[in-house]
Amino acid sequence: MEWQFLFELTINGLLTGMMYALIAVGFVLIYKSTDAINFAQGEFVMIAAIVVAGMAANYGFPIVAAIAVGLLFMIVFNFALERIVLRPMIGRPVVSIIMATIGLALMLRGAGPLVFGAETRPLDIGVPDEPLIWGPLFMTPIDVVGAGISIMFLAIFGWFFMKSRKGVAMRAVADSHMISMAMGINVERYFALAWILAGVVALLGGLVWGSAIGVDTQMAALGLKVFPVVILGGLDSIIGVVVGGLIIGVCEALAAGYIDPLVGGGTKDFTPYVLMILVLMFRPYGIFGKPIIERI
Amino acid sequence: MNDTAGSGGGVKLKIDGVAKNFGGVRAVSGVSAEVQEGEIFAIIGPNGAGKTTMLNMISGFYHPDDGSISFEGTNITETKPSEIAALGIARTFQNIALFRGLSVLDNLMLGRNVLMKTGVLSAFMYWGPAQREEVEHRARCEEIIDFLKLNDLRKTPAGALAYGLQKRVELGRALAAEPRLLLLDEPMAGMNQEEKEDMVRYVLDVNQEWGTTIALIEHDMGVVMDISDHVMVMDMGEKISQGTPDAVRADPKVIEAYLGTTDHKEVA
Structure with a gap:
């Protein structure tokens, strides 16, 4: 019985972890290509879900149409955001970009409910609610679907970055803005592409997480999970994001299963951050990162 | 291949009275020069003479405060x-x-x-014309890999290569663009004798076989005098001499700039 419980927690943790990876990959996309630390990735996820759920609930859109509206909204919104707010800030201190994204995050938390109302809405993307029972294993269908969607899109992204010409160019931009310019790469265009892709990923994250936990401004808190994920897995690759996401997912599940009953609950929510702080204390370059040796 | 008759004859690059200041520092002041089609043109001068600033202006990283630069009449x-x-x-x-x-x-x-046709969406389409184009580009890169003898290193991350090889890859990357003007900023700096000789041979081959016009900055006087058709000497942001290697070598102003004699007449 004991090992079955552990097995179930681990499997469910892995599924949740894949869904965290989906959110973190949006953050990494932007960090890698533009050097900007985006504190609003959680809010992107939230606003995408609010738009989709709001269109469906308030205006009676069928779910597919609502998702299409959400997708269009995220693309246009992030494109405009990059163009109007962030591009003029290129070359300014990193801190001013961070402040801008924090301001943006707070704005989005206000704007979503302002337009669509503040109540918590279910988001039904057609995934059944009855748990999947597979031998001794209990799984929530949306977790399985969410993990599946994550794996699929992370694989597509992986292919895009490793094999496609635009993806290689994007890695080049991430590597060095100056050299990219000398290669005739229009760096600003790739900044725009990075933000747009981050918006699209946020929509996917919003759909799976919205279905799993319901849609309201609380969803923005998911964005904070990005930090332990990237600290643990590293910022360098999609694999790193997956690894980080899986560690956080499993760690949360185990905390919920073993520690919460002893102390009365709540440890699930902060365990990832404890782990993050421990990692920063003992391996400040991340679990998989290499220490940077500076030649003097 | 690019005989722009009517737009200045054989002039590939025309620099006209170019000046650049950084704060109060005059990095380049009033430099004019012409690079002829098909030649190797060298810019030499002591440290801080403004050579790299010059190259940065030609490639657009800096814009001159004064004067103009034109390439093939543009x-x-x-x-x-x-x-x-x-x-x-x-x-x-x-x-x-x-x-x-x-x-x-x-x-x-x-x-x-x-040289690639742009279009963000085309990146997601791997088949059809996009793939044919990809194959074509890949083939040209293989030619350069053969030419520079980088065959075993295709898949190696560039950062992991030895210094001399990195310099060679950088040359290869510039060549991949099939440029009509190639700018080299100290292509042989920090190399050992053997690596230098290799690099000289590559530069000469590029110039002679592919007819590429080359403008380069180099500190190694021997190399510059051997391979260049014309040399421009800069000092303290100004052009102090220009001509064939032999003419430049004999120019007293050049000797002064390099040997740092304060009173030239006394020595002479």
């Missing part, structure tokens, strides 16, 4: 680096500027970026 004084690259000017950097995390082949392929 004014590029205020043009952005990415657009200048697209016009057919490729460059290397004094401190190696490879994409360290990318493979040698990817670095070369990115060199061809300016």
Whole structure:
């Protein structure tokens, strides 16, 4: 019985972890290509879900149409955001970009409910609610679907970055803005592409997480999970994001299963951050990162 | 191949009274020069003479405060680096500027970026015309890999290569763009004798076999005098001499700048 419980927690943790990876990959996309630390990735996820759920609930859109509206909204919104707010800030201190994204995050938390109302809405993307029972294993269908969607899109992204010409160019931009310019790469265009892709990923994250936990401004808190994920897995690759996401997912599940009953609950929510702080204390370059040796 | 008759004859690059200040420092003041089609043109001078600033202005990283630069008759004084690259000017950097995390082949392929048809969506389409184009670009990169003898290093991350090889890859990446003007910023700096000889041979081959016009900055006097058709000497941001290697070598002003004699007449 004991090992079955552990097995179930681990499997469910892995599924949740894949869904965290989906959110973190949006953050990494932007960090890698533009050097900007985006504190609003959680809010992107939230606003995408609010738009989709709001269109469906308030205006009676069928779910597919609502998702299409959400997708269009995220693309246009992030494109405009990059163009109007962030591009003029290129070359300014990193801190001013961070402040801008924090301001943006707070704005989005206000704007979503302002337009669509503040109540918590279910988001039904057609995934059944009855748990999947597979031998001794209990799984929530949306977790399985969410993990599946994550794996699929992370694989597509992986292919895009490793094999496609635009993806290689994007890695080049991430590597060095100056050299990219000398290669005739229009760096600003790739900044725009990075933000747009981050918006699209946020929509996917919003759909799976919205279905799993319901849609309201609380969803923005998911964005904070990005930090332990990237600290643990590293910022360098999609694999790193997956690894980080899986560690956080499993760690949360185990905390919920073993520690919460002893102390009365709540440890699930902060365990990832404890782990993050421990990692920063003992391996400040991340679990998989290499220490940077500076030649003097 | 690019006989722009009527637009200045054989002049590839025309620099006219160019000046650049950084704060109160006059990095370049009032320099004029012409680079002829098909030649190797060298810029030499002591440290801080303004050579790299000159190259940065030609490639669009800096814009002159005064004067103008034109390439094949097109004014590029205020043009952005990415657009200048697209016009057919490729460059290397004094401190190696490879994409360290990318493979040698990817670095070369990115060199061809300016020749690739753009369109963000086409990146997601791997089949059909996009694939044919990809194969074509890949074939040209393989030619350069053969030419520079980088065959075993295709998949190696550029950052993992030895210094001399990185310099060679950087040259390869510039060549991948099939430039009509190639700018080299100290291509032999920090190399040992053997590596230098290799690099000299590559530069000469590029110039002679492919007919590429080359403008380079180099500190190794022997190399410069051997390979250049024309030499421009800069000191303290100004052009102090220009001509064939022999003429420049005999110019008293050049000797003074290099040997640092304060009173030239006394020595002479």
